Structures are given as structure tokens and as C-alpha cells.
Amino acid sequence: MAIRRSTSDLTFRNWVLEQPEGETLLRCYQCGRCTSACPVAAIDNSFNPRLFLQKILLADESLAEEQLVWTCLTCEQCEVRCPEHVKIPHLLILAKVRGLVGGNIPQAALDRARGILTGGRIIMVNESMLKTRNKMGLPDLGQPPVDQIASVLKEIGLAKKLEKLESVYGGEGNE
Amino acid sequence: MTKTVVVIGAGLAGIQVTQQLTDLGVTVHLIEKESIIGGLATHLGRVFPTGDCALCLDACEELFDGHHRRCQYRSLLTSKKNLKLYTQTEIKSITEADGKISVSIKSHPRYVLLDRCVVCLECINVCDVEIPDEYAIRGGTRKAIYRPISQGVPLAPLIDMDHCTQCGKCVEVCGVDAIDLEDKAKTRTIKADALILATGVEEKIPLNLAGYAYSESDDIITQRELARLIDPAGDTNGQVITSSGDDAAKVTMVLCAGSRDLEATEYCSQACCTYSLKHANMLRDKEIDVTICYMDLRVQKASNHYLDLARKKGVKFLRGKPDKVIVRDGKPTAIVEDTQTQQRMEIESDLVVLASPLSPLASQSEVLADFLGEYGFASRVIKEGRVYACGTATGPEDIPTSIAEANAIALRVYADLEGGR
Amino acid sequence: MSKVKTYTYFPGCMIPFRLPHFELAARAVLKKFDIELEANPGHACCPEPTTFTGVDFEAWVTLAARNVAVSETTGLETLSLCSGCFHTLAVANHMVQEDENLKSRINERLKTVGLKVTGNLIVKNILHVLHGDVGLERIKKEITHPLKGLKFAPHYGCHLVRPLEATHMDDAEQPKWMDDIIEVTGAEVADFEDKMSCCGAPIMPSDADKAFTLTADRIEKIRASGADAIIVVCPTCYTQLETQQKKATAKFDPEYSIPVLYLGELLAISMGMKDMVISNARRYHRVKIGPLLEKIGGAA
Ligand SMILES: Cc1cc2nc3c(=O)[nH]c(=O)nc-3n(C[C@H](O)[C@H](O)[C@H](O)COP(=O)(O)OP(=O)(O)OC[C@H]3O[C@@H](n4cnc5c(N)ncnc54)[C@H](O)[C@@H]3O)c2cc1C
Ligand code: SF4
Ligand code: SF4
Ligand code: SF4
Ligand code: SF4
Ligand code: SF4
Numbered sequence: 001m002a003i004r005r006s007t008s009d010l011t012f013r014n015w016v017l018e019q020p021e022g023e024t025l026l027r028c029y030q031c032g033r034c035t036s037a038c039p040v041a042a043i044d045n046s047f048n049p050r051l052f053l054q055k056i057l058l059a060d061e062s063l064a065e066e067q068l069v070w071t072c073l074t075c076e077q078c079e080v081r082c083p084e085h086v087k088i089p090h091l092l093i094l095a096k097v098r099g100l101v102g103g104n105i106p107q108a109a110l111d112r113a114r115g116i117l118t119g120g121r122i123i124m125v126n127e128s129m130l131k132t133r134n135k136m137g138l139p140d141l142g143q144p145p146v147d148q149i150a151s152v153l154k155e156i157g158l159a160k161k162l163e164k165l166e167s168v169y170g171g172e173g174n175e
Numbered sequence: 176m177t178k179t180v181v182v183i184g185a186g187l188a189g190i191q192v193t194q195q196l197t198d199l200g201v202t203v204h205l206i207e208k209e210s211i212i213g214g215l216a217t218h219l220g221r222v223f224p225t226g227d228c229a230l231c232l233d234a235c236e237e238l239f240d241g242h243h244r245r246c247q248y249r250s251l252l253t254s255k256k257n258l259k260l261y262t263q264t265e266i267k268s269i270t271e272a273d274g275k276i277s278v279s280i281k282s283h284p285r286y287v288l289l290d291r292c293v294v295c296l297e298c299i300n301v302c303d304v305e306i307p308d309e310y311a312i313r314g315g316t317r318k319a320i321y322r323p324i325s326q327g328v329p330l331a332p333l334i335d336m337d338h339c340t341q342c343g344k345c346v347e348v349c350g351v352d353a354i355d356l357e358d359k360a361k362t363r364t365i366k367a368d369a370l371i372l373a374t375g376v377e378e379k380i381p382l383n384l385a386g387y388a389y390s391e392s393d394d395i396i397t398q399r400e401l402a403r404l405i406d407p408a409g410d411t412n413g414q415v416i417t418s419s420g421d422d423a424a425k426v427t428m429v430l431c432a433g434s435r436d437l438e439a440t441e442y443c444s445q446a447c448c449t450y451s452l453k454h455a456n457m458l459r460d461k462e463i464d465v466t467i468c469y470m471d472l473r474v475q476k477a478s479n480h481y482l483d484l485a486r487k488k489g490v491k492f493l494r495g496k497p498d499k500v501i502v503r504d505g506k507p508t509a510i511v512e513d514t515q516t517q518q519r520m521e522i523e524s525d526l527v528v529l530a531s532p533l534s535p536l537a538s539q540s541e542v543l544a545d546f547l548g549e550y551g552f553a554s555r556v557i558k559e560g561r562v563y564a565c566g567t568a569t570g571p572e573d574i575p576t577s578i579a580e581a582n583a584i585a586l587r588v589y590a591d592l593e594g595g596r
Numbered sequence: 597m598s599k600v601k602t603y604t605y606f607p608g609c610m611i612p613f614r615l616p617h618f619e620l621a622a623r624a625v626l627k628k629f630d631i632e633l634e635a636n637p638g639h640a641c642c643p644e645p646t647t648f649t650g651v652d653f654e655a656w657v658t659l660a661a662r663n664v665a666v667s668e669t670t671g672l673e674t675l676s677l678c679s680g681c682f683h684t685l686a687v688a689n690h691m692v693q694e695d696e697n698l699k700s701r702i703n704e705r706l707k708t709v710g711l712k713v714t715g716n717l718i719v720k721n722i723l724h725v726l727h728g729d730v731g732l733e734r735i736k737k738e739i740t741h742p743l744k745g746l747k748f749a750p751h752y753g754c755h756l757v758r759p760l761e762a763t764h765m766d767d768a769e770q771p772k773w774m775d776d777i778i779e780v781t782g783a784e785v786a787d788f789e790d791k792m793s794c795c796g797a798p799i800m801p802s803d804a805d806k807a808f809t810l811t812a813d814r815i816e817k818i819r820a821s822g823a824d825a826i827i828v829v830c831p832t833c834y835t836q837l838e839t840q841q842k843k844a845t846a847k848f849d850p851e852y853s854i855p856v857l858y859l860g861e862l863l864a865i866s867m868g869m870k871d872m873v874i875s876n877a878r879r880y881h882r883v884k885i886g887p888l889l890e891k892i893g894g895a896a
Contacts, residue, residue: 109647
């Protein structure tokens with residue numbers, strides 16, 4: 001996985017730095033402790049968090065299109081060991097977000113997002129689930145306020161973004 | 176009138192500043208908590224940039240020639256009229272009144288009278304108590320009456336009362352009545368014009384350092400411990416052996432093991448890159464395979480030849496900070512990414528050596544707390560005309576820098592006390 | 597005995613609908629300590645922190661902050677039984693605390709629904725409540741059926757513990773609170789390699805095979821410790837280690853299996869509510885816990 005020439009305008013890097021906690025990127029020594037700590041790197045040599053950060057530092061947007069970033073566990077083992085507390089999994093999350101533009105997203109992630117937007121939950125609640133709760137004597141939890149979700153997300157435009165992605169993927173699947 | 180200065184800490188910096196001031200006619204009370212002077216230097220064996228014995232860095236009476244060598248062992252340190260050395264002495268309080276600074280001290284008993292002992296060492300021979308030697312790495316022992324190292328000044332032995340059985344054999348054998356088992360602690364207060372902190376640093380014991388398993392294996396050691404293994408005067412006679420007694424054939428060094436780490440020690444300890452190189456070269460001379468895992472090498476210009484030498488001698492450099500050292504089949508194994516080849520490596524070795532941070536000793540003393548700044552280090556001039564610091568008490572540094580700083584502070588204190596510059 | 601303490605209960609999606617026996621056990625155990633959980637209809641999905649973050653981080657933190665804001669209106673401390681939800685709420689709460697820009701951006705959005713987030717909410721997980729609020733002494737008093745002679749492997753899971761600045765847990769690498777609770781039940785804590793390693797679940801959607809490799813490694817290391825069961829807090833870890841166990845262990849030993857118990861179930865058993873656990877065992881435990889319960893049988 002070679003480092004590509006950086007985009008001359010540094011957009012990717014600058015965008016990351018503007019995000020919450022994105023500037024922790026600049027503390028990276030490139031020491032590689034994250035990579036030697038990472039359980040995914042241990043079983044897949046092409047998964048290399050240090051190199052991922054190097055790509056962001058060099059504004060190499062190819063990282064965002066890399067399917068590999070989605071195999072980060074967000075387990076934070078790297079971050080715990082990083083001498084500079086770089087928010088590594090968070091930076092990879094930002095790369096994922098960036099990559100969506102190019103359609104790099106697992107189907108299940110898309111479905112969960114759709115579930116949250118339409119039902120306020122990542123799973124479909126059915127009758128039998130409600131019955132079970134009832135039988136167990138567990139209280140009714142009501143319906144999540146979907147309208148509120150839509151309202152607070154309006155400015156971010158997530159609904160539109162999802163529609164566009166779903167058209168690329170050809171609609172919803174099952175989780 | 177003669178001015179009086181108290182210097183706390185008789186490491187190389189404290190000794191140097193004391194020598195300079197006493198040569199200038201100032202009376203100096205030099206206070207050391209250990210039983211011998213020299214501080215860290217007593218552990219090190221040979222030191223960069225010249226490869227001399229660390230104890231040879233005492234500068235004696237000639238002025239301003241900080242880097243010349245004269246053995247501490249043969250120095251005038253204990254015989255100068257205007258120099259009073261107190262070992263095994265702790266600072267009880269420091270107060271300021273009427274333009275003077277009062278330092279109350281408590282000297283713990285040595286049980287061997289310095290003005291009598293002729294250092295025949297008969298007493299050590301007859302003592303039956305044997306306990307682990309603090310300077311030993313591979314199980315060496317010492318007696319209850321002992322000398323921490325053979326060149327330690329004062330040269331006379333001392334008794335470790337925590338382990339002495341009061342059998343009286345040493346008293347009996349001593350031909351000059353130098354041993355007094357009833358010796359008592361002494362307290363006194365010194366009124367001085369100025370105070371200098373030369374309290375130095377210690378190498379952190381990395382017991383709680385995440386990842387590097389220091390407490391799990393005696394084959395995971397620090398650079399100071401390696402220095403003891405290499406030192407011909409150490410308990411292995413300079414043989415670099417593992418905990419099972421075999422000659423080490425393969426050694427991996429981890430630099431910045433706790434330094435430059437927000438979770439451990441934030442600052443760079445400055446000297447460890449170079450002394451790790453020094454040790455690596457010494458190991459290569461014994462044909463031991465050496466790999467140094469580093470983030471970046473911070474070597475002072477004056478010591479750059481150690482780096483060149485290391486390359487020539489075939490020390491392997493691996494750019495990458497290991498995540499962890501694990502003990503596998505009894506052998507320490509470093510897990511590290513070689514960031515140049517992007518390969519995840521598992522390096523099995525006989526010894527893993529950690530460059531553990533240098534941390535300030537002054538911060539262990541409540542009495543000194545008010546004088547300290549960030550991370551427990553002091554600034555050179557803590558209070559104009561009163562309180563100063565030099566050597567590694569002001570921040571981690573190597574010996575030449577510590578000595579140079581001691582020289583500078585000696586002049587500064589002299590000028591400030593004598594009212595002119 | 598003492599008076600009842602109420603927490604705002606953040607249910608999330610997984611526990612109430614997929615694994616309601618978690619909620620049942622937790623409520624029953626907490627009741628013994630005079631603790632009530634009160635749900636709030638304003639809450640929605642936390643949202644989950646492993647994939648939605650990567651869809652739109654800004655949306656994730658906004659929705660999470662909305663849940664935090666809803667909790668703030670209750671004036672109570674919030675308890676989430678699910679580690680994912682806990683992590684989301686705690687991290688969002690912490691980010692809002694630390695980042696004024698983010699906070700005002702979010703509050704602009706929350707204004708449209710009449711909510712406001714301050715970042716002052718106290719978000720807790722079950723270990724905070726059991727170990728901190730209730731205390732080991734009090735728990736000990738309720739242990740009527742000590743689990744002597746058994747050995748359990750505590751699997752904390754990543755999101756319960758990390759990042760410390762947001763989770764306020766005891767240690768990021770060697771957490772002890774669950775160990776302490778296991779010991780209070782009279783059982784022994786198994787000592788195994790890589791205490792904090794991940795169950796593998798987060799990457800099931802993107803690379804199931806890799807996920808199973810990690811799960812298998814996890815279980816293999818636990819096996820080496822001779823544990824009788826794995827104890828979990830998180831429903832996602834549970835699902836991975838429990839329902840996916842067969843697929844994972846196939847990688848090293850298809851014959852091997854180990855029961856997985858929810859911490860609440862473990863406490864329920866040791867507090868004399870074994871029947872409740874048994875009644876749900878068949879439906880919710882794919883790895884049979886019968887033999888384990890028999891082993892406990894003598895005591896409980
Ligand atoms: C493994 C290792 C190898 C090294 N190798 C080299 C090398 O090759 N070349 C080189 O240039 N540098 C080397 N160094 C660095 C070198 O040791 C230091 O720069 C130097 O010894 C510092 O001297 P100092 O006088 O400032 O402090 P120290 O040597 O630490 O002396 C401080 C003294 O103050 C005393 N003290 C502290 N607090 C009190 C108190 N409250 N009351 C009374 N007394 C007190 C201590 O007991 C000690 O004796 C090495 C360091 C290490 C750890
Ligand atoms: S461990 Fe931290 S500093 Fe080192 S390369 Fe990884 S992110 Fe950068
Ligand atoms: S958070 Fe991601 S990059 Fe970091 S150790 Fe876990 S899997 Fe590896
Ligand atoms: S104390 Fe006595 S016996 Fe011991 S070294 Fe000194 S003179 Fe010799
Ligand atoms: S009196 Fe103490 S120091 Fe002397 S010989 Fe006996 S045990 Fe050793
Ligand atoms: S001197 Fe070298 S080894 Fe020591 S802390 Fe600094 S960079 Fe690390």
C-alpha cells in the first residue's frame with residue numbers, strides 16, 4: 001500500500017483537522033506503537049494505523065476509499081498505548097465519513113443508519129419482542145421520537161446523503 | 176567576611192560547584208543523603224564523550240577547567256579546610272531570616288568513625304551477615320558492614336543497622352577502635368548566605384510502565400542495570416549474563432521507554448539516546464548482537480562519534496516504538512513495527528534493555544518542594560542572591576552539560592554574594 | 597432498608613428487544629439494593645458507536661447529545677446497561693464538555709426540538725453503580741448462594757472502559773471492578789492473557805472472517821485459564837462470544853464451548869434468583885448453561 005502523491009490543496013487533511021479532536025493528528029510521532037499494538041494489524045499486515053495517519057498527514061485521500069478502514073474495531077488499544085494519545089480510531093472514523101462520498105461503506109452500516117432515521121433504532125422491533133417484554137414484566141418503552149431525530153439532523157442533511165448512497169447500493173438490505 | 180554556601184547533593188554537579196566555590200575561598204557545606212558521593216556516576220562505569228571512568232570527573236582545585244580528569248577517589252574533597260561534607264544526611268528544614276538561610280540537617284550514624292578508620296577492611300571480612308547488594312544485578316551480596324562500591328568516597332565502610340546482628344566481631348577485629356555500634360544521629364543547623372540544589376536525577380524503575388513487562392522478568396532491565404552488568408567492578412565482573420546465568424548473545428534496546436509519553440514521563444530525558452549507544456557499542460565489542468528500537472535519535476553534537484561508531488560496529492537500528500515486550504518461553508520478546516519496512520516484527524532476545532526516564536530526586540523531598548517548577552525540576556536561579564540549582568536538578572542532561580552548568584552557577588553565586596559581576 | 601434510589605434508564609436497542617433477560621436480571625439485582633430504573637420515552641438509539649460514527653460523525657454526536665439532553669431533563673444520573681450506549685453517551689457528554697464550538701453547534705440544532713445540552717450529565721454503567729454506588733460490602737450481604745469452587749473470566753469489552761477520560765473507569769488496561777464483583781460472589785477470577793482484547797464484533801459487518809479470528813483468539817486464551825464461564829456486561833460482546841461462538845471456535849477446536857453469562861445473571865444466581873435465570877436459559881443462551889448451573893447446583 002504505497003503512499004500516493006498528496007492532493008495539492010490538502011483538503012482532506014485540513015478537513016480532518018477541523019473536525020472535533022481532529023487536531024490530535026498533529027501530535028503523531030509516526031513511531032508505530034499503534035500498529036504493533038493493534039489486534040487487526042496483527043492478523044493483517046495491510047492494516048496499518050500508523051500508515052493510515054501518515055496518509056491523512058500527507059492529505060492522501062486514497063485512504064478514505066480504502067475498505068480496510070472499516071475493519072478498525074474502535075477498540076482503542078492503539079490509543080491506550082500511543083505515547084501522544086492520538087485519537088487514532090476517531091481519525092479513522094473521520095476517514096470513513098470522508099470515504100462515504102466515494103461510496104465506501106459496508107451495507108450493514110447503511111442499514112443501521114437508515115433504521116435510526118426511520119425508526120429511531122438500529123433494529124426492527126416486532127410484536128413478539130414487545131410480548132416478551134410484557135411477559136417478563138418489563139415496562140413499555142414507547143416509540144422513539146423520530147420527528148425529533150429528523151429535526152436535529154436537518155441541517156446536517158443526513159437523510160439526503162443516505163438516499164444518495166442507497167441509490168449507489170440499490171436500496172436497503174436486511175441486517 | 177567569608178561567605179558560606181550549602182550545596183545539597185554530592186553528585187558530579189554538586190561536587191563541581193563545591194570545588195569551584197571552595198577554591199574561591201567560600202566555605203561550603205556539602206550535604207549528601209547517601210553514604211558515598213558521586214550520585215548516578217557511582218553506577219555507570221565508563222562514560223561518554225571520552226570513555227573515562229565516571230568517578231574521574233571530579234575537578235579538584237584548579238579553576239574553570241571543567242572537563243579535565245582527576246580521580247574522585249584521590250581528590251582533596253574530604254580534606255579541604257573550608258569544605259564540610261555530610262553523608263547519610265537529610266534536610267529537615269530550610270528557613271530564611273535576617274538575610275541568612277538556615278538549613279537544619281540530620282546526619283544518620285555511619286558507626287564507623289571517619290577520623291579513625293584506616294580502610295584496612297578487616298571488619299568486612301569477619302562480618303557473617305550476607306544480604307543482597309544494591310549495586311548488584313545478578314544476585315551479588317554484601318555484608319552488614321560494607322562499602323557500596325570500592326571507590327566510593329568516603330572510603331571507610333558503614334554499617335547497615337537494619338541487618339547488623341550486633342555480634343561485635345567487627346569491633347573486635349578493628350585495630351584502631353574505629354567502630355562504634357552506639358554511634359548516634361546528629362542534628363545541626365547551618366546558617367548560610369546561599370543554597371544550591373544539586374539534587375540530580377534517578378533512573379525511574381519502570382515497575383508500572385504499561386507494556387514493557389519489567390516486573391515480569393529479570394531479563395528485562397534498565398540501562399542503569401545494564402551499566403552494572405557491563406562494569407568490570409560489578410557483581411558479574413563485566414560479564415553480560417541473563418538471569419539464568421548464560422552469556423547474552425542477543426540484546427534489544429527500547430529507547431524512550433516511558434519518556435516522551437503523556438501517560439508516563441512527558442519530557443525527553445536527553446542523555447539516554449547517547450548512553451544507550453555507548454552501551455550498544457560496548458556490547459558489540461563483546462560480539463553481542465544489538466538492536467536499538469527508537470523513535471528518533473537525539474544525540475548531542477559532542478557525542479556524535481558514538482553514533483558513527485555504532486553504525487560501524489554493526490549495531491542494528493530499527494525505527495519503531497515497540498508496543499510491548501512479552502515473555503515467551505522464558506525469553507523477552509519485543510513486538511514492534513519496523514516503520515521503514517512496515518513489517519510487524521517479533522524480536523526474541525536474551526535481554527531487553529529499557530531506556531527508562533531520568534526523574535528529579537528533589538521532588539521526593541517535601542522540604543525542597545517550594546523550589547521546584549515543572550515536572551519537579553528547578554530553574555538555575557530560583558531566588559536571586561539566595562537559592563540556585565545546577566546539574567540535572569535543573570533538567571535531565573549529560574555529564575559535560577551538568578559540569579558546565581555547575582561551573583556557571585559557581586561563578587554566578589560567587590558574583591552575587593560578593594556584590595558584583 | 598434505606599430509601600430507593602432512582603436512575604434514568606437508558607435502554608438502547610439491543611438489550612430491551614433482543615436480550616431482555618439482561619434487563620430482567622439487572623432490574624432484579626438492583627432492586628435488592630433499592631435501586632429503580634426509570635425509562636424516558638424521549639430517548640432513541642444512542643446511536644451505536646461502531647458503524648454510525650463512520651457514516652456521519654457529526655450526526656452521531658448530535659443524536660447522542662440529544663439523548664444526553666433528554667437525560668439532563670430528568671435531573672437524575674443516567675444508567676445504561678449496554679456498553680455501546682454507555683460509551684456513546686459518555687463520549688458525547690465529554691466532547692460537549694471539552695469543545696465549546698461543538699456544544700454551541702449542537703445546541704443550535706437541539707433548539708429546534710426545545711432541548712439543550714450542558715455536558716454536566718453523570719452517565720454510568722453497571723460497574724459504576726454496583727462497584728461505586730452500591731459498594732462491595734453491600735453486595736456481599738446479599739450473596740446468599742456463594743459460588744465457591746468456580747472460576748470466571750471477566751470480559752470487560754472495549755467500549756465499557758475506553759476512553760478513560762470519558763468513561764471514568766478505573767484502568768484502561770487492567771480494569772478490576774468486575775473482578776472484584778466476581779470475587780464477592782465467592783468465585784475465583786480467571787487470569788488470562790490480553791485481558792482487554794476485543795471480542796471482534798465491531799467488524800462483523802465489514803469482515804466477518806477477521807472478526808471470527810479475533811473472537812477465536814479471545815476464547816482460546818480464556819480456555820487456557822481454565823475458566824468455567826465468561827462473564828460479560830455488553831450485549832454486543834455477549835452476542836459475539838455466545839451466539840457466534842460455534843463459528844469462532846471452529847477455527848481452533850470445534851468441540852470446545854464455554855458458557856457466557858451476563859454479569860447480572862451471575863449476581864442473580866448468587867443472590868438466590870437462579871430460577872429466573874433458568875427460565876430464560878433455553879431461549880437466550882445458545883451455549884448451554886445447564887451443566888454450569890448444575891455445577892453451581894450444590895451451592896445455589
Ligand atoms: C544508565 C546511565 C548512563 C549514563 N551514562 C552517561 C555517560 O556515559 N555520559 C554522560 O555524560 N552522562 C551519562 N549519564 C547521565 C549522568 O549520569 C548525569 O548527567 C550525571 O550523573 C548527573 O549528575 P548530577 O550531579 O546532576 O546528579 P546525580 O548524579 O543524580 O547526583 C545527585 C546527588 O544528590 C543527592 N541528593 C538528591 N536529593 C537529595 C536530598 N534531598 N538530600 C541530600 N542529597 C540528595 C543524590 O543522592 C545524589 O548523590 C548516564 C545516566 C544513566 C542513568
Ligand atoms: S502510536 Fe501514536 S504517535 Fe505513534 S505512530 Fe501511532 S498515532 Fe502516531
Ligand atoms: S482501534 Fe482500530 S486501529 Fe486501533 S487498535 Fe483497535 S482496531 Fe487497531
Ligand atoms: S573500621 Fe576498622 S577494621 Fe574496618 S576498615 Fe576501618 S580500620 Fe579497618
Ligand atoms: S556487629 Fe554487625 S556489622 Fe559488625 S560483624 Fe557483627 S553483624 Fe557484622
Ligand atoms: S534522549 Fe533519546 S531515548 Fe532518551 S527520552 Fe530523549 S529521545 Fe528518548
